[in-house]
Amino acid sequence: MHSNVQRVQQYFGFLTTVVLSLAVALSLTSIILDQFITVPSSSISLDTLNVRYGRPQIGYDTRRQEYAFMTFDLSADLSSLFNWNTKQLFVYVAATYPGRPYSNKIVVWDTIIRDKQDAYISLKNQTADYAIYDVTGKFNGRNATLSLEWNVQPYVGILTWNKSPEKTRITFPKFT
Structure with missing residues (x-):
């Protein structure tokens, strides 16, 4: 057989x-x-925004341009995003500002949350992990918005992205 x-x-x-x-x-x-699942609430407030002109501290680019550093406060409760299929959350603060021909979106701060107990975020005077650069080399007083966004990474299934409806508007100063 x-x-x-x-x-x-x-x-x-x-x-x-x-x-x-x-x-x-x-x-x-x-x-x-x-x-x-209801979208979690969060609040972001900008403490300081420093715009400098000079050579960036990363990479091999030797041209001088404007770049910005910031500190901010952040509070959010993301525990409602955890269920039996959630492996981890990738959480980040993004700065979005207009550019030519498309808008620019830059990650300023990020973290990975693996447990529901760690899903409550409360940061005071947090320094941004990454500086903000523009392709043109100048911000020219443009407005930007800071928003908290996340990516839910499940054990099985598709990745989902979402963001908090609360946003904070900032204005880049004109460098003289």
Whole structure:
């Protein structure tokens, strides 16, 4: 009838089908569950914004340009984003400002949250991890908005991105 190799192949083929079906079911239930989660509230306030003119401290670029450093306060409760399928959250503060021909979006600060207990963020006078640069080399007094955004990374399923509706407007000073 069937050899032992054929029986093992049938067993693993059936096992693979069952595991794949369970993974699809888990992924669909987490997508449905995400529809009922309320967007967490947060607040961001800018403490200081320093714009400097000079050679950037990173990379091999030798041209002189404007770059900005900032400190900010942040409070957010992201514990509602955790469920049985959440592996971790990638949380970041993004600065968005207009440019030509598209708008610019730059990550200013980021962190990874792996536990629901660590999902409450309360930062005071936090220095931005990354400086803000513009492709043109000058900010020219443009307005920008700071917003808290996150990426939910599940054990099984698709990645989802979202952001807090609260935003903070900032204005880059004109460098003289």
